[in-house]
Structure formats: C-alpha cells, structure tokens
Amino acid sequence: MSALPRAHELGLIGCHVCGLVCRDTPMDDAACPRCGSALHRRKTASYARTWALLIAGFLLYIPANVLPIMRTASLGDVDDNTIISGVMELWNKGSPDLAVIVFTASILVPMTKFFVLTTLLVSARRGSNWARPQRAKLYRLVEFIGYWSMLDVFVVALLTALVQFGIFSLVAPLPGVIFFGLTVVLTMLASMSFDPRLIWDGRTDDD
C-alpha cells in the first residue's frame, strides 16, 4: 500500500455531501447514515454527464457569440451588439481595462472551461499519469472561475432596465444573451458533474 492510501484501498467510502467516512458496502443504493444522500465511490455517470453538458454548452455558445446580445437604439439609429463588439466598444471608447475584464469573463473563461474539461475528460478516461497534480489544479480553477461568466448577462439586464428614454435612447436584450446565460449554466453543471477523483484513478499510481 502506498504512503497515501486512497479510500477504496482501505475499504472506505466518503460521503460526497457531508464528508462522513464510512465502511464501503457492496450495496448499490446505499445512503449516507449521517445526511441521507446517496453514497457512491465516484459521481454517477461522470463521463457521460460531463460530456453531454459540455457539448450542449458548446453548441449554445455558438449562437451566443454569433447572434447579437443587446440592441441599442437612439433616435432611429439602431445598433446590435454581439459579445465581441461590446468588448471592442469598451476598448475603443476609453476603458481598455474593463474591456479586458469583460473579454476574460465572456470569452476567455468559457473557452478555458471547454478546453480544460475536454482535456480532463480525455486524459482521465485514458488513465493517463501525465501531470496529475497540475490537472487537479486546473479542475479547481475551472470550478472557481465558472460563474464569473455571468457578468455580461447582468450587464445587458441592467442596461435594459436603465436605458429607457423612449425615442431618445433604448436598450433591449436580444436572443444571444439567452444562449449565453444557458451556456454559463450548462458549463457550470458540466464542471460539477466531473469527478476530479477520476484524474487519480489511472492504471498505475505514481506514488
């Protein structure tokens, strides 16, 4: 046995919800004696669920970027903004720092999530030994940054409520923002469905 024993080597199982350490059991529908949640060694159908949610999120991310997210109209002059054109507007009109923040939240973070989760899914499935501690860190990064992508959705919502000056100036949400909001939720669900323990479940343990 290695110096750092893992739960299944000791015949133990940890509740994913309350953290209680239990003796492992062959029962399929075992419940945690403390909190009543289902006990399982790994999150249920982690690969299938994560893939499904990730692919769904990615598919919605396409219209989220292609379709405009916000319409600004003033005195008959109508302007439809996509995510990227909103970033460019911020950049050009004198707040490059905020442009960087919005770019990070709306484009960099979702892309990072797609890329990292795909890498994790593929490498964990292959039982790869490659860079395990780093992959574990990447997973925690994705979990941490996930919900900040909601930024642009809130910006559109707030501007819609505020810019209501009749024919002088109006802001309205466009379908892109709905797709984007759903992308954020789906990618959050995807990263929650992925079980980071799978990273360490390879054919050979490296320590």
Added chain:
Amino acid sequence: MAGMSVPSPAIEQAPAPVPAPLLICEHCDTVYRRRPLACGETARCARCDAVLERHQRLGTNAMLALILTAMLVFVEANVWPIVTLGLNGEKVATTLWGMILAMWHEDAKVVSVLAAATLFFFPLAKMIGMGWLLLFARKGQRAPGFRSLMVGLHYLHPWTMSEVFVLGVLVSIVKAHLYFEISPDPGIFAYAALAVLITIFAGVDLRQLWETLPEHATTEPTE
C-alpha cells in the same frame, strides 16, 4: 466505473460510519488521519493539494452576527435603487427587481429567471438557512430540518452570484457613462458590502456542524 470491482460478500451490509477520526480528500479520495488545526492553519492534501480543512476562526455567535448583518444589507440592496441614469434632464433609476422585471417584459424570461434565482432567491435562501441552523447551533442543538437544510445548502453553494453582479454594475456604469449622466445610488454600496460579506461566509465550512452537534442531543453549547 472502469477498474472498480468490489468483492460481494454473502451478506449485504449497510454502510456504517468509521469510528476513527479520518478525513477523505474530496478531490482525489486520499485518506488522512484527522488532527486538530491550530488557529489560521489549513490542511492540504499531499497528493492533489486541495484544501482538506481550514481552522474555523469564527465561532457560532460570530457567524450568526455575520449572517444577520448580511440580511440587513441584503434588504437595503434590494430596496434602494442601484444606479440612476440621466438624459436631457430625464432620470431613470432601477433596483434589482426592476431589472428582473424589465428582462421578463422584454421576452428574455430565461435571463430574468436566472437573475432572480442567483441574485435574489438563492442568496436569500442561503442566509435564512444558515441563520436558522446557527440560531440553534448556539444552544448546541440541531435545528428542525437540520439534515435536509445541510444537504440543501451544500447544493446551493455554487449558485449565488451577488459578487458577479457588483462587477456587472461597474461595467454597466462605464458603458452608460459614454452617453448618459450617471450617478451610483446607495443600492450599489449595499451590494458591494453584501459581496464582501458573502465572500466571508463562503469560507465558513458548515460541515463542522455535523460533528459539533450530535444527533438527538441536548448537550451544552459547543464552541
């Protein structure tokens, strides 16, 4: 699950808690013997470097005080307008609910529901839930509904987004600043305070209540 076979003995036994003070890393399943942490200490997993456990600096009373403060600020954040825009002498102000309703009427109902959930209902539920648990924890008791509340709060944890909203307001102000006169209203300061408070009690690990409050207990208050 690939590569996992469990020997099946003749008698199926229900899972039983292990009496030894053990701790399993949630990120890689490594088993540790638990030891008490000194003030300010954080236990990290030697295999994957995830945080195993933090020393809880705040006692039950301090946490309860924090929650009550957050509740007051939350009321202010929702009652007061967040920002006012001005154009040609005309002024428009909005509150959080003004924003949620505007999205509903503009046929972005999905966004409206997302905003209502992550900025109003979930943070509210979290504060009420934690407040309720801590109110009884002060007396060393498990609150009615303890078990389901603890499980519910566990799932609710990643879905409160007040801090993202604060940044969103900032970006909106800068964007609108190009075309309108703009003045931040008290609501945004309340939101900023709320974001800080929520960040503090995001670090509070309620799981300790499972241990400090034994089942069917009428013990002395635990600290």
